[in-house]
Amino acid sequence: MKRKKRTKKNVVRLSSKKTFLILFGICVISIFLSLTLNLNGGPFKVAADVVFGPMQRGLNQIGLVMTSRKNDFQNLQELTKENDKLQAQVEELTTENSTLKLKQYELEELQQLYELDQKYPSYKKTGARVIARDASNWFNTFVIDKGSKDGIKVDMNVIAGGGLVGRVTSVSKSSATVTSIINDTCAFSGMMISTSDYCIVRGSLASMTEDQTILFDTLKDTDNKVTEGEQVVTSNISQKYLEGILVGYVTTIKTDSNNLTKSGTITPIVDFEHLEEVLVILEKKETE
Amino acid sequence: MVRKLVEIALCIVCFILQITLFKALEIASVSPNLLIVLVAAIGFMKGPKEGMLIGFISGFFVDIYFSPVLGFYALVYMLMGLFNGLFKKEFFPDDIKLPMLMIALSDFLYNITIYVVMFLFRGDTNLGYYLINVILPEVVYTMIVAIVLYLIILKINQRLEINEKRSASKFG
Numbered sequence: 001m002k003r004k005k006r007t008k009k010n011v012v013r014l015s016s017k018k019t020f021l022i023l024f025g026i027c028v029i030s031i032f033l034s035l036t037l038n039l040n041g042g043p044f045k046v047a048a049d050v051v052f053g054p055m056q057r058g059l060n061q062i063g064l065v066m067t068s069r070k071n072d073f074q075n076l077q078e079l080t081k082e083n084d085k086l087q088a089q090v091e092e093l094t095t096e097n098s099t100l101k102l103k104q105y106e107l108e109e110l111q112q113l114y115e116l117d118q119k120y121p122s123y124k125k126t127g128a129r130v131i132a133r134d135a136s137n138w139f140n141t142f143v144i145d146k147g148s149k150d151g152i153k154v155d156m157n158v159i160a161g162g163g164l165v166g167r168v169t170s171v172s173k174s175s176a177t178v179t180s181i182i183n184d185t186c187a188f189s190g191m192m193i194s195t196s197d198y199c200i201v202r203g204s205l206a207s208m209t210e211d212q213t214i215l216f217d218t219l220k221d222t223d224n225k226v227t228e229g230e231q232v233v234t235s236n237i238s239q240k241y242l243e244g245i246l247v248g249y250v251t252t253i254k255t256d257s258n259n260l261t262k263s264g265t266i267t268p269i270v271d272f273e274h275l276e277e278v279l280v281i282l283e284k285k286e287t288e
Numbered sequence: 289m290v291r292k293l294v295e296i297a298l299c300i301v302c303f304i305l306q307i308t309l310f311k312a313l314e315i316a317s318v319s320p321n322l323l324i325v326l327v328a329a330i331g332f333m334k335g336p337k338e339g340m341l342i343g344f345i346s347g348f349f350v351d352i353y354f355s356p357v358l359g360f361y362a363l364v365y366m367l368m369g370l371f372n373g374l375f376k377k378e379f380f381p382d383d384i385k386l387p388m389l390m391i392a393l394s395d396f397l398y399n400i401t402i403y404v405v406m407f408l409f410r411g412d413t414n415l416g417y418y419l420i421n422v423i424l425p426e427v428v429y430t431m432i433v434a435i436v437l438y439l440i441i442l443k444i445n446q447r448l449e450i451n452e453k454r455s456a457s458k459f460g
Contacts, residue, residue, distance in 0.1 A: 063309040
């Protein structure tokens with residue numbers, strides 16, 4: 001009786017070799033399909049949202065509370081120290097303020113020149129909350145709580161705090177995955193604001209962990225006008241990013257060994273470590 | 289059946305904790321990998337078949353949300369499940385040293401695989417840097433979390449085994 005049962009079991013159950021081959025096959029086929037047909041997630045994501053969505057939102061809230069608690073403790077000691085420092089700074093700044101006011105007129109003129117202040121608010125935007133972040137430590141992608149039903153589409157640009165965060169790479173009904181510009185696999189065309197020189201901005205894991213910067217290269221700056229502190233914006237020839245969104249400030253710059261181009265690092269405006277809320281620009285760059 | 293459901297529930301819980309709560313508790317911009325602990329532990333306890341299945345499911349969750357290609361993480365996690373399953377003979381519930389070593393080794397291998405496929409293939413040969421700044425910190429953090437998580441999974445596994453034995457003796 002017992003033996004009979006066992007043999008029956010063996011017939012029904014797959015051996016581990018077969019399981020391996022089946023699962024391996026599924027993986028290879030789906031990798032192949034998503035590479036050729038450009039699918040990612042798709043229908044699975046809709047189903048997954050139903051299961052994960054509410055939990056993500058709730059747990060993320062707990063996480064945020066815990067980090068703010070953690071920060072509170074750290075802050076208490078720092079605050080007293082900071083207070084002294086700040087008092088000294090206040091005096092320094094009041095004198096600086098008067099000189100800056102003069103410079104502001106100049107700045108306003110410049111801004112009109114580049115029409116930056118007009119372009120920014122003219123885009124239609126929607127706010128979204130970051131509800132989950134990448135499962136590995138290698139990439140910087142995150143999930144926001146708005147999806148196709150809020151009008152979000154793939155390749156829409158995402159900004160936060162006035163600076164570029166990244167773009168939407170996949171969308172489901174009620175959530176979307178955003179790939180940020182500091183991602184190691186991400187590169188796009190940028191532009192120096194004062195000289196309108198193009199450069200390639202590249203995300204970099206190494207330089208991001210090192211000193212919170214991303215890289216730029218192939219900058220043709222023949223007049224040597226670009227200096228540290230220069231603003232970098234997305235360029236008009238960028239394929240996926242709308243023109244004139246602020247990326248960050250140049251922190252280091254050096255001439256390449258070919259003596260023709262320059263490269264260096266940019267400090268992004270956005271604080272990617274503490275990203276909680278972002279704005280999605282509901283407009284796509286039409287490149288075709 | 290009960291076991292399958294419990295294991296899938298564990299996958300979901302670990303995945304969600306990993307991408308929300310533990311991301312908020314990042315240390316030096318590194319967060320632990322709970323899924324690898326789960327996959328390694330199940331593989332180690334129940335053998336290659338179960339390990340591969342759980343690995344496939346957890347990897348697939350990651351794929352759905354974070355991977356540019358569907359199936360990549362499923363494959364990596366599945367192979368980790370298989371790798372741990374091969375050591376099932378060495379499994380004794382009382383011993384915690386070997387499973388910890390296996391978990392650390394799996395996390396290490398998992399990260400090396402990601403490095404090779406996603407970074408080395410693009411011409412980024414800076415392995416030493418990534419080893420010190422990404423891989424090893426993650427392994428250490430994962431180990432710390434694993435001490436607690438492994439014991440929880442072990443307890444759940446024992447519960448399930450008692451249940452299975454009881455129902456088996458009822459029918460047998």
